[in-house]
Amino acid sequence: MENVNDSKLGRRDFLITAGLAGASMAAGSIANAAPPQNGRRPKTKSVMGLRTPKMETVRVGFIGVGSRGSGHVTTMLTLEGVDVKAISDTHRPNAERSAQACVAAGRSAPDLYTEGDRAYRQMLERDDIDVVLISTPWDWHVPMSVDAMKAGKHVLLEVPAAQTVEGCWELVETAEQTQRNCMMLENVCYGREELMVLNMCRQGLFGELLHGEAAYIHDLRGQMNEVERGTGSWRTYEYARHNGNLYPTHGLGPVAQYMNVNRGDRLDYLTSMSSPALVREKYAKDHFPEGHKWRKLKFTAGDINTTLVKTALGRTIMIQWDEQLPRPYTRHNLIQGTQGCWAGFPDRIVVEGKSPSTERWEQGKDLDRWYREYDHPLWKRLEAEAKRNGGHGGMDFVMLWRIVYCLRNGEPLDQDVYDAAAWSVITPLSERSVKNRGQSVDVPDFTRGEWKKAPPLAIVS
């Protein structure tokens, strides 16, 4: 779940020094786009439910093959009908390592593009690439995606899709202008539990859905030890640039799918509060010598952020973010309906009329019968392969398998650019609310009304 591309450090340092933190300013790709007004952007042709011509072979180019992107290469190599054509990474050894993986898998060696920050643009000029998979530091997500779509490629983009409202709109508008897919790779939506809960929700097991809870609570302080290279070397700066929910999509993505956000409902407004930011400064002091770059940073991101979202249908979603406190991992993954509730970490369920009592959770071995009845067909079909091939408990494999399946069969992808925008925009909007005493902030309707007509997501295989 980390994006890694290590060679941008010099440039990033420059950006931070110059105060040019916005992704779109950094890239300048659509620098003159009109400023967004909530829900009032001129509507161009929607890409909701976009179907593209069937691809016999999905020809992929990768941008960024650090610890995250290299995993995607490996997984792609296990799939039928995929051709890894080219790889761009500013750190040549990364690119070579993934190229070797291709050869080791009996494929032809991909072409490499590794000279400088703009090498990926050369790769985009090729006409034998259908899809570009982007796993780079967050700043680069928007400009690279925009460039790729403008070059006629479909985009698979690591999370978060964008960190600014303007960046979200750029992705939406470019996808519409170019009629290309821009799917954010929210892998958690393909976890076994998440797929099963989606299945449960679609079958009405919990009744009418009322409330969800999502989180990314994951102590990542240790990444600060990646000082010169690796995720920590660029991600650490993010904690000194923001104060809000910096990483909302792993928790929110599945809950948004349960609730049919953008497909019958939508995120309407939110409010957000952050605690003080204390532990990263302490970690820097405890682990790095005086004068070290981490000790010069002023960490601004409150150690734990809590955001509340209200949907157009009146439901509520609580989203938490905390990447530094000493505490076990959780994404919450809670969905509450009129008839019952599922919650994760640890997994537990209660359903009125079906559980022995609603005063006690069913968990542990009690869950076996629920898996038997509700495991998602996609999971059941892929379980064996997923466990063999995929990272993160198989979810990475299932995600890429499903994307390749859809592209080869001319079916719409499960997540579209509106999802990418709605799930990612939590970051800048939470920042705005945090800054302003928790005042609530409207969430733009990136679909511009299309959410009312869109059918519920039904992931089938």
Added chain:
Amino acid sequence: MENVNDSKLGRRDFLITAGLAGASMAAGSIANAAPPQNGRRPKTKSVMGLRTPKMETVRVGFIGVGSRGSGHVTTMLTLEGVDVKAISDTHRPNAERSAQACVAAGRSAPDLYTEGDRAYRQMLERDDIDVVLISTPWDWHVPMSVDAMKAGKHVLLEVPAAQTVEGCWELVETAEQTQRNCMMLENVCYGREELMVLNMCRQGLFGELLHGEAAYIHDLRGQMNEVERGTGSWRTYEYARHNGNLYPTHGLGPVAQYMNVNRGDRLDYLTSMSSPALVREKYAKDHFPEGHKWRKLKFTAGDINTTLVKTALGRTIMIQWDEQLPRPYTRHNLIQGTQGCWAGFPDRIVVEGKSPSTERWEQGKDLDRWYREYDHPLWKRLEAEAKRNGGHGGMDFVMLWRIVYCLRNGEPLDQDVYDAAAWSVITPLSERSVKNRGQSVDVPDFTRGEWKKAPPLAIVS
């Protein structure tokens, strides 16, 4: 934890019909008080840390001895130095039942005041009562407390203390004018776990405190079957009069104590969102015939409410309320600091440098060593008696024992009127935020600056 006084139904129905829902309007006791302005009430003599002359015997009068108040009578009878002087209840059989309990315990029979809504005022005219303990429906809390303090009595008041901002100010101002105690009986603050966690916080086990979580999630739909008498007969109307957090104090009280709210920190502002209100209407339809009074109610209180509070020191508290969804009970009881975290339901802990790993909770039998090291002295002293005598796992006994101890020794009570106001005001402020798209609302500083000077709460025995 329920307040029961059953005989006000006719009057309540009138109030609801006439739209006169506010407690202060209902009572008219300080009807002409100036409207409050946040933190700008004229400061009268604070009752923070109020010490009153030692009482050899604590002479108590009870108002309301339904299912909750009768329990308090029983518990009081187990304490040394307590004299139950009088009981008022508009339902005479209630009063007689508690009087018999006194006699059965070898005490003299208390005098009874049972004729009509104002009978309690006759009781207040006695000069042999020091303390009045009020366990009546919520509407009556403010007027009865105000009347009692004006009659020179100290007040022990069931939760919530008030349901309106004005009601909170009335309690504060009256306590200051009369220099009387007005303690809300937040029994949960005296639970074994809560006392232990308070002890842990005071000893700095979790480092600097950053974030807390509190809840009252308790499926109480079944109370609707108390149609003519009992808690449901009056509380059911509350769900048709509000939309917010109707019952914040059981969750918030302990967390506020951990954080030294009103004693070094204070609640600054909050924001709140409610889900749709669906399940009580369904319950009414499923369980009561057409034309039944429950089927005529329009339930307004969203099935689950989530409120975020920010403190003056920048900490955050998430508070949830849900008295109707099919789901196991929880008060969350989570406190997160820079070094570790405690969470309840189920109880679990993690402390950096002390737990085997911060990636896994210590729970179940792992907790034994924590109890051995951190059980609160008050709990250890009272455990055996508490388990024998008290409701709610002993917390009721410990609470009343501690109150009687303080009064007999001339020591300040652990909770004061500022706590009662700050913890209860969540209800009207959350309602205001819910109504207004989650806009944040300032929390009045009921202490008017005294919170900055007050020492931390140290419950000792």
